[in-house]
Amino acid sequence: MSHQPIDPPKWPARLLSFLLKREYLEEIEGDMIEEFYYHQQRFSIRKARYLYCRELFKLLRPNLIKNLLKTQKLNYMGTISNYTKVAFRNIRKHRTYSAIKIGGFSIGIAISLLISLFVLDELGIDQQLKEESIYRMVVSSSRPDMQYQSTSVPPILGPSLKQDYPELKQTGRILIFDGFGDAGGNLFRPSDRETRVFEERFGYADPSILEMLEFKFTYGNAASALSEPRSLILSASKANKYFPDEDPIGKTIFINENKEEPYTIGGVFQDLDGTHLSHVDFFFTLVGKEFWEGEQTNWCCYNYVTYFELKDGVPPQQFEDKLKSIYDRYFLAYAIEEGHQDIEDERKYMTLKMQHVSDIYLHSSDIYDFRSFGDIKMVAVFGAIAIFILLLACMNFVNLTTANSAQRSKEIGLRKAVGSGRKGIMMQFLIEAMVLTGVSVVIGTVLAFLVMPFFNAVADKHILFPWADPLFYLLILGFTLIIGMVSGAYPALYLSSINTIAVLGGQMKLTRKGRNSLLRSGLVVFQFMISMILIAGALIVYQQMSFILNKDLGYDKEQVLMIHGVGTMGESLKAFKGELESLPEVQSATVSNSLPVEGTHRNGNGFWLAGQRDVGTRVGGQFWRADEDYLKTLGLELVEGRMFSKDMVSDSNAVVVNEAMIKGLSIDDPLNTRIQNWVEWKIVGVVKDFNYDNLREEIRPLVLARGSWGDMITLRLAATDMRGTLDKIEGLWDRFNPNQPIRTDFLDQRFEVMYEDVQRTRTIFLVFAVFGVIVACLGLFGLSVYTVALRNKEMTIRKVLGASVQSILRLLTIDYLKLVVLSMVIAVPVAWYFADEWLAGFSYRIETFWDTFIYGGILLVVIALGVVSFQSLKAAFSNPSTGLRNE
Numbered sequence: 001m002s003h004q005p006i007d008p009p010k011w012p013a014r015l016l017s018f019l020l021k022r023e024y025l026e027e028i029e030g031d032m033i034e035e036f037y038y039h040q041q042r043f044s045i046r047k048a049r050y051l052y053c054r055e056l057f058k059l060l061r062p063n064l065i066k067n068l069l070k071t072q073k074l075n076y077m078g079t080i081s082n083y084t085k086v087a088f089r090n091i092r093k094h095r096t097y098s099a100i101k102i103g104g105f106s107i108g109i110a111i112s113l114l115i116s117l118f119v120l121d122e123l124g125i126d127q128q129l130k131e132e133s134i135y136r137m138v139v140s141s142s143r144p145d146m147q148y149q150s151t152s153v154p155p156i157l158g159p160s161l162k163q164d165y166p167e168l169k170q171t172g173r174i175l176i177f178d179g180f181g182d183a184g185g186n187l188f189r190p191s192d193r194e195t196r197v198f199e200e201r202f203g204y205a206d207p208s209i210l211e212m213l214e215f216k217f218t219y220g221n222a223a224s225a226l227s228e229p230r231s232l233i234l235s236a237s238k239a240n241k242y243f244p245d246e247d248p249i250g251k252t253i254f255i256n257e258n259k260e261e262p263y264t265i266g267g268v269f270q271d272l273d274g275t276h277l278s279h280v281d282f283f284f285t286l287v288g289k290e291f292w293e294g295e296q297t298n299w300c301c302y303n304y305v306t307y308f309e310l311k312d313g314v315p316p317q318q319f320e321d322k323l324k325s326i327y328d329r330y331f332l333a334y335a336i337e338e339g340h341q342d343i344e345d346e347r348k349y350m351t352l353k354m355q356h357v358s359d360i361y362l363h364s365s366d367i368y369d370f371r372s373f374g375d376i377k378m379v380a381v382f383g384a385i386a387i388f389i390l391l392l393a394c395m396n397f398v399n400l401t402t403a404n405s406a407q408r409s410k411e412i413g414l415r416k417a418v419g420s421g422r423k424g425i426m427m428q429f430l431i432e433a434m435v436l437t438g439v440s441v442v443i444g445t446v447l448a449f450l451v452m453p454f455f456n457a458v459a460d461k462h463i464l465f466p467w468a469d470p471l472f473y474l475l476i477l478g479f480t481l482i483i484g485m486v487s488g489a490y491p492a493l494y495l496s497s498i499n500t501i502a503v504l505g506g507q508m509k510l511t512r513k514g515r516n517s518l519l520r521s522g523l524v525v526f527q528f529m530i531s532m533i534l535i536a537g538a539l540i541v542y543q544q545m546s547f548i549l550n551k552d553l554g555y556d557k558e559q560v561l562m563i564h565g566v567g568t569m570g571e572s573l574k575a576f577k578g579e580l581e582s583l584p585e586v587q588s589a590t591v592s593n594s595l596p597v598e599g600t601h602r603n604g605n606g607f608w609l610a611g612q613r614d615v616g617t618r619v620g621g622q623f624w625r626a627d628e629d630y631l632k633t634l635g636l637e638l639v640e641g642r643m644f645s646k647d648m649v650s651d652s653n654a655v656v657v658n659e660a661m662i663k664g665l666s667i668d669d670p671l672n673t674r675i676q677n678w679v680e681w682k683i684v685g686v687v688k689d690f691n692y693d694n695l696r697e698e699i700r701p702l703v704l705a706r707g708s709w710g711d712m713i714t715l716r717l718a719a720t721d722m723r724g725t726l727d728k729i730e731g732l733w734d735r736f737n738p739n740q741p742i743r744t745d746f747l748d749q750r751f752e753v754m755y756e757d758v759q760r761t762r763t764i765f766l767v768f769a770v771f772g773v774i775v776a777c778l779g780l781f782g783l784s785v786y787t788v789a790l791r792n793k794e795m796t797i798r799k800v801l802g803a804s805v806q807s808i809l810r811l812l813t814i815d816y817l818k819l820v821v822l823s824m825v826i827a828v829p830v831a832w833y834f835a836d837e838w839l840a841g842f843s844y845r846i847e848t849f850w851d852t853f854i855y856g857g858i859l860l861v862v863i864a865l866g867v868v869s870f871q872s873l874k875a876a877f878s879n880p881s882t883g884l885r886n887e
Contacts, residue, residue, distance in 0.1 A: 006045055008036040012056040032056070083428045087435040097400050097782060102440050104778040107771050108393030109444030109483075114455050115386035117463050122379045125361035126275050133169075133310035134212055135354040138367060139302070139331075143349040150368040152177075152302035155295065158206070160330060161308060167319050171308040172209035173286060174277075176370050178601065180303055181291055182255050182284060187565060187740065190242060191252040191262065196740045198565055199238070201281040204289065212309050213275070213357070219247045220267025229288030231266035235281040239268040257568045273462070276360040279371055299334035302604075305370075307357070316354070323352040342617065365841075372757065381834075385768050388530045392772060393440075394487040395523040396779035397433070426492040433488025434480070441480045458763050460756065524783065524816070525823045527776040528860065532827035533834075534769035535856040540835045540849050541762040547846050548755055554690025555596055556635030559717045560747035562595065563729070567711035569736055576736045577713060583728055585719040590633040591710045594624035596692035597750040600712070607703065609665055610674035619664035621700055622692070623677060625707030631656070631687060633716045641671045641685030644706045651706055656685040661701035681705065694754055695844040714747070773860070777867045780816060784868045787812060788875045795875050805876040812872035813865060820864045824857045 013029055032055055039048035091098040137157065140149045158171040178184030185200040209215075210222035210233075217225065218236050225233045232253060239248055253263045263284065272278045290296050310319060327350060335346055355363070362376040412425060449465050456463055466472040566573055573591065580589050593601035605623040608616045630636070631643050644654040655675070662670050673683045681703070689699045719725040726744070733742040752759075788795075795808055831853070839845045 005037060005040060008033055008052050009049060012053060083431040084435060086428065087432040090432060091436070091439075096785060098436070100778045100782045101397050101400055101436055102443065104396040104775045105393045105437065105440030106443040106447060107775055108390045109441055110447040110451065111768065111771055112386040112390040113445060113448040114451065115382050117466075118455075118459055118461065119379055119383050119386070121461060121463050122362060122374050124274060125374070126358045128274075129214065130356075130358040132357070133312075133314070133316065134357045135308055135310075135316075136357060136360065137306045137308065138353040138355050139327075140351050140353050141349055142351075143345060148368060149353070149366060150302070151305045151370075152368070153304055153306050154299045154302055155304045156297055156299055157330065158304070158306040158308070161306075161326070164329075165319075165322070165326075167310055167314045169309045169311045170208050170212060171306060172206040172212050173204075173304045173306050174206075174209060175204035175286070175304050176280060177303050178370070178599065181289075184601075185564070187256045187568060188242075188282075189254045189257070191254060194739055196257065196568070198741070198743055199282065201279055203280045203283055204286050205283040206286050209307065210269075212307055213277070215272075216270040218268045218270060219249050222267075225267030225269070226283065226285035226287065228264070228266065229285065230261065230263050231285045231287070232263040233267040233269055233283050234265065235271045236268055237271050238281045276357075276373060299330065308354075316356075320354055323354065327352045339613070340618065378761070382764070385534070389768065389772055389775060390483070392527050392530060392775045392779070394483065395527055396775065396782065397436070397487040398490050399523050399779050400782040422497070429492035430485065430488045433491070434484035437480050437484035437487065441476060441483075445476065458760055458767070460760060521819055524776075524780065524819045525826070527779060528820050528823035528864070529827040529830075531769065531772045531776045532824050532856060532860055533831045534765060534772045535860060536827070536831040536852055537835065538762060538765035538769045539852045539856055540831075540839075540846075541758065541765055543846050543849060543852060544839060544842065545755065545758050545762055548695050548758070548844075549752065551691075551695070551844060553596070554636065554688055556716075557596075557748045557751050559719070560634070561715045561717055561726075561729070562745045562747060562750070563713045563715070563733070564743040564745070565711060565737075565740060566591075566713050567709070568740060572736055573709065573713075576732065579732050579736075580713065580715060580729065583725070583732075585717055585721075585725040585728070587716040587718045588629050588633045589713055589715045590627055590629040591708060591713055592624065592626035592630055593710045593712055594622075594626065595712070595714060595747065595750075596634070596690060597747060598694065598754045599750065605677040605703070607661070607665065607675050607677050607701070609667075610676045610680050613676060619661065619701055621661055621664070622702045624702065624704050625710065626704050627706070627708050630704065633714055635716075636690060637688040639686050639688050641683070643685055646706075646708070651684065653679070653681050654684040654706060655681040656687055656704045657683055658687050658699070658702040659689045660699050661703060662686060664701045675703075677703075691844070696842050698843045773863060777863060780864060781867050781870070784812070784816065784870070784872065787815075788872065792875070805873075808876040809869065809872050812875060813868045816864060816868045817861065820861055821857075824853075824860065828853050828857075 012032070032052060035055060036048055036052045039051050043051075091102075136151060137153055138149050138151055139153060141147060155173065158173045162168055162171045175181070175183055181204065183203050185198060186202055187196040188199040189196045205226060207223075207226040210225060215222055218239070220233070225231070234242075234248075242248070243251070247268075248265045249267060251265045253265060255261075255263060266285070272280065295301070310316065328347065331350065332343070332346055336343055340346070355367070361373045362379060364373050365375045365377070415425060415428075452463065452465055455461075566576065569576055577589050577591060580586050594603070601624075603623045604620060606618045607621055608618060628643055628646050631638060638656075639659065641656070643656060644651040648654075657670070657675075661675075665675065667673050667683075670683050670686050674680050675683065687702075687704070691699060692702065693700065715729075717725060729744075730742050791812070795803075795812070798808060798811075835849060
């Protein structure tokens with residue numbers, strides 16, 4: 001086989017030239033090249049290259065390379081040891097620069113490490129199921145006037161899919177809708193105990209869910225734990241709370257003191273941390289469960305989340321292509337059967353989608369679910385922040401090392417004069433960078449460990465520091481080597497290129513102009529641009545949170561007390577309410593499970609004008625039960641009509657609706673107009689729209705119907721002695737319910753809980769902004785030290801010629817202030833774009849935030865001015881004679 005000769009790869013020759021003396025290099029390299037050309041004639045080019053590289057690695061065998069190194073002028077191990085000692089000596093010698101470098105690096109590494117652990121924790125949710133073909137069903141609407149995605153589907157969907165589609169291995173359902181049956185919060189009591197304890201985090205599940213989602217059991221097993229009607233499973237943490245060191249299987253549990261329908265424990269599962277169901281500690285079985293007659297076989301009501309698993313070998317796309325036909329087969333057929341009038345719109349705009357279970361936690365921000373999860377966008381933002389802050393620390397190192405070249409130039413010149421080559425100089429500075437990085441990594445890791453409890457509290461996480469994971473140490477080592485190489489590469493190249501003759505001859509001048517000065521300026525601009533974005537982000541989140549907390553919601557949330565768990569009082573509830581109303585500190589009281597805060601009962605229904613169910617347009621809204629004191633207690637405003645009354649028999653079917661319902665049904669004269677869901681209701685009043693959901697949502701239609709029973713009493717207080725008032729209320733509670741601890745909340749506190757994620761974002765941005773500014777200012781401080789040293793002679797001569805302190809201060813600070821202002825100009829549009837994108841997630845938001853950039857800019861300029869002025873003032877007030885004598 002003949003072909004045009006091709007030269008061998010160049011990197012082996014470069015490696016050999018770095019390791020071997022010239023006399024060895026010429027002989028060995030010549031032999032290897034001859035072999036390469038010979039192999040080209042006999043084999044393919046690929047095999048010739050392979051044999052060439054193999055010959056190189058044979059040459060690098062330990063015994064051979066050891067003998068070669070013995071004859072080299074440079075003993076690498078000794079050289080590395082010497083350079084390491086020099087590195088520590090230089091750290092001690094240049095304490096200010098070293099402290100700034102290590103301090104900035106340590107802070108950057110600590111923040112980056114914390115965020116990295118957070119990001120890894122978020123990305124790890126449900127990843128144990130990533131390789132499984134398990135999905136949940138999502139209903140999707142693309143209607144122009146109502147675009148949404150929701151996981152709520154009818155209970156019959158899962159069994160129908162399993163029966164009609166052979167591609168499915170199994171299906172399962174979960175019901176975690178607070179207030180639906182016993183889902184949400186309940187009074188929990190083992191039958192052999194007297195005290196009832198309120199527990200939250202209850203849900204319902206099919207037995208198949210346990211196998212599909214790979215529940216791990218401490219007691220019992222997935223096959224039988226929920227197989228019997230009225231069985232219940234609980235998490236290991238709850239089992240340890242009630243049955244420490246005991247197998248509780250078979251024990252009887254009373255829920256809400258319902259002794260006629262007790263539950264039996266069927267198993268104990270390991271806590272669901274690391275999954276999208278981590279908010280559930282108890283599951284009731286759905287075997288034999290029907291919430292009303294025909295509920296399990298009806299397509300009317302959307303309350304369940306349905307999961308399904310594809311059989312092995314079934315491509316997901318194959319089943320996904322059938323989802324539209326599945327919707328039409330089940331959902332559309334039901335709508336036609338019920339006589340809905342918007343059939344063509346439903347056919348055109350409605351469909352089903354499938355979401356892999358590993359995508360649920362981070363990719364559900366646009367899907368209506370029964371709880372909020374993480375957001376991949378925020379994970380990406382925090383990851384970017386970690387990278388940027390680490391870059392700031394690296395930039396400080398590069399800036400300060402090149403700026404300090406004036407003090408290191410003679411050392412470099414002398415090393416070159418006594419025979420050190422450029423490679424040796426480069427190795428010296430790379431090792432120094434490694435040493436500084438190593439010290440910074442150790443300090444930063446310890447700092448991250450100490451701050452971890454605070455970080456967990458802010459981020460609402462339970463991240464453990466991975467001390468016991470060997471991979472953690474390998475990653476830290478790799479991180480140290482990579483960051484050390486990255487941050488030390490440019491200084492090593494720059495400083496090793498210094499001209500020996502120029503330095504030793506006194507002809508080398510380091511000026512403020514030139515390529516390296518431009519690089520330093522660019523790095524300063526980038527550092528303060530990132531700092532400005534972080535400051536602006538923190539201020540904008542703070543403004544939005546203040547807007548939310550102070551917005552007129554349409555109701556009065558101040559001094560409103562919620563008392564939970566009153567449903568167990570039975571017939572005594574009315575008397576308990578009367579006793580509470582008799583207290584002088586209580587203005588009014590109302591019984592209702594539904595309040596305008598998350599975590600209280602919700603009940604979505606469809607509404608039509610009476611008699612128009614078959615021909616009219618359906619309006620979706622909430623249907624709440626409340627007593628006649630509801631409006632007064634919550635401070636809601638009636639705009640028309642009246643509140644229903646317990647004294648009017650005809651008000652048994654009376655309702656009060658909000659303005660959104662009137663608008664949705666296009667009612668001109670609402671009073672005495674009849675509407676219907678499953679029964680007819682007469683409108684007797686219209687309440688002004690109020691925000692009963694998260695402010696991310698528009699105000700939706702609402703219907704209030706009369707009801708006298710509930711599990712919660714809400715009080716409007718007029719108390720100056722709040723502690724005394726609460727003691728009186730607790731005393732009344734103990735009279736009516738002695739075996740049950742009282743549970744209370746204030747409405748305004750529950751409202752703030754709805755926005756904990758916003759407050760966490762604000763705090764995280766604020767903390768990162770502070771540390772980002774600290775890192776940037778450390779670099780700026782180091783550069784100001786360099787500038788003052790560089791211009792010392794100039795400042796001395798100016799002072800001798802009569803320059804004022806103000807003029808010298810201006811000369812030393814103006815250049816840096818220009819850079820800070822330039823960074824602000826670049827940062828503002830970037831921050832504005834991301835802020836607007838984040839605020840787009842709120843239906844009610846701040847509209848203008850230009851003042852944020854003014855305040856943030858002023859703050860940044862003041863901080864930068866303070867940092868630069870510290871050294872500048874020292875120079876301005878120094879004795880000119882000292883400067884001239886030193887020169």
